[in-house]
Amino acid sequence: MELNDETLRFISTHRNDDVRSLALQAQKYPDVDLPAALIQIAGRQAAAEKIPSWQAMDGILYPRHLSLEQCSSEATAQYKASVIPEATAGTLADLTGGFGIDCAFLSAKFRHATYVERQEALCEIAAHNFPLLGLNHIQVKNADGVSYLQEMSPADWIFIDPARRDGHGGKTVAIADCEPDVAELETLLLAKARHVMVKLSPMLDLSLAIQDLKHVQEAHIVSVNNECKELLLILGHSTVAPDDIPIHCINLPAKEGKGAQGTGQLFSFTRSRELSSPATYTDVPGKYLYEPNASILKAGAFRNIAPIYKVEKLHPNSHLYTSDELVENFPGRSFRITGVCTLNKKEIKAVLGDIRKANVTVRNFPASVAELRKRIKLSEGGDVYLFATTLNNEQKVLIRCEKVLHPEQKAT
Known part of the structure; x- marks a missing residue:
């Protein structure tokens, strides 16, 4: 991608401006390639949150919005690199290069890496960006990943991120619906590499994915700010x-x-440990309430977590936990309970008082958040947290809480 000097100056001058307003000013800048400039300005602005170390660098080129929307964040790319043992990191082949975020962060551990991407425009961007990032050991290949896989020399690691949208832009939730189908390629992938890292949609069912792929050694469910990614x-x-x-x-x-x-909350388990773990249940919430983070909820580590952190579960299907002593390192959100009531109007009035705002969560409860808000006349927000749930004795309750910050949150 070639940008003239006027276009580069325009990008630098207007890097923080609203791209919609700039799009209306084309006549003022006849020597500027405005469509290309707007892509770069929008990309740089998006990168401020998603890829902060790249956004801080001058000269980095960005793709059109869709590619940037679908690429990994810096946080998740760094995590992927942390998963790979140094002793195994010789050569890497990234068969679905995209914008190159994952390839860039993964490759920092390898002596040689190959970035493979079938879109020529993305290859041009990667070939421009990698040297700016000091990644001169990455070779860029404009090719179809599956075709390249069939002909490539063996590597230590292969990374593959199959497309998770169908031809109409809808999200897919099964490995067989992704492109390429990694289950069909599993034998070939392992014939070409000692280790393979497969990145899949958080919408996929983990148990089904493990059934579809026969050589899974470990699984990682990655969330950022409690959103499963x-x-x-x-x-x-x-x-x-x-x-x-x-x-x-x-x-x-x-x-x-x-x-x-x-930094981050990490919890590891196996299905066999989950199935054999004792879990204690309670009819009466203690002083503190805990909600596991999104990755644990996605993984289904509902029993295993209770004895490890010495907490009691409110109900087999509620996935909320309680204790009388604060568990400082619980992997999720922690709350101090300030009141518990049934749906009796007098009890609700006594526990909620005159509050008009609350952050409402429903767990194993016969009403939606919207229905509950309407019933008790609460708008969203504020410092009060309200959990509508079911106790072990099947009683439906509202639990009023205030948030307890973890040590790392207190420091920020």
Whole structure:
């Protein structure tokens, strides 16, 4: 992608301006390639949150919105790199290069990497950006990933991120509906690499994914700021029984993403451990309430978490926990309970008082958030947190709470 000097100056001058307003000023800048400039300005602005270390650099080129929307964030890309042991990181082939975020952060561990992408425009952007980032050991290949896989020399690692949208832009939730179909390619992938990292949609069912892929060694469910972002499966040549596959649930802060060894909530378990774990239930909430983070809820580690953190579950299907002593390192949100009531109007009045705002969550409760808000006349927001749930004795209750900050949140 070639941009003339006028266009580059325009991008630098207007980097923080509203692109919709700039789009109306084409006649004022006849020497500027305005469509190209607007793509770069919008990309840089989007990168401020998603890829802050790249946004801070001059000269980085950005793709059109769709490619940037679908690419990994810096936090999740850093986490992927943290998963790969140094001893195994010789050569890497990224078969679905895209904008190159994952390839860039993964490749920092490897002596040589190959970026493969079938869209020529994205290859041009990657070939421009990688040297600016000091990644001169990445070779850019404009090719179809599956075709390249069939002919490539063996590598230590392969990374593949199959497309998770159908031809009409809809999201897909099954491996067979992704393109390429990794289940069909599994044998070939492992013939070409010692290890394979597969990035999948968080919408996929983890158990079904493990059934579809026969050589899963470990699974990672990655969330950022308690929003589930991606499912990572590591494939290898040995066979692990599905119930013994380690499942790592990670919840990263948006701007750090240092992985399992740095900031973030990490909880690991296996299905066999989950099935054999004792869980205690209670009819009466204690002083504190806990809601597991999005990765743990996605993974289904509902029983295993209780004995490890010495908390009681409110109900087998409520997925909320309680204790009388504060558990400082619980992997999720922690709350101090300030009141509990049934749906009796007098009890609601006594517990909620005159509050008009609350953050409402429904867990195993016969009403939606919208229905509950309408019934008790509460708008969204404020410092009060209200959980509508069911206790072990099947009683429906509202639990009023105030948030307890974790040590790392207090420091920010």
